[in-house]
Amino acid sequence: MKHADQTLSGPSFHLRGCRVSAPIQQPWGGGCRIVEWIDAEGQISRRVVAADVTEDEVVATIRRHVKGRKHVLVDDEGMPRQTLPRR
Secondary structure, eight states: OBOOSOOOOSOOOOEEEEEEOOOEEOTTSOEEEEEEEEETTOBEEEEEEETTOBHHHHHHHHHHOOOOOOOOOGGGTTSOOOBOOOO
8 A cells, every 4th residue: 555645634533443455456457455444333344445545545535434335145134233342
């Protein structure tokens, strides 16, 4: 992941953890990475970003994230959103 020289300004936010996958190459060209993070309430979120994403772009992706529909298998639709226990 590229490191940008600038840092984003704005209100701080609390994350319990974040990781970015190694680049995943697509058979038709281009690539992507998966950004996965745990928010202050223990909810896990994931987003797909470009393979050449910068650190600042990852932060912006997490800040802009809007909780929406969770895509799951049909038999899992009744399950609550995955959370991790608070310590």
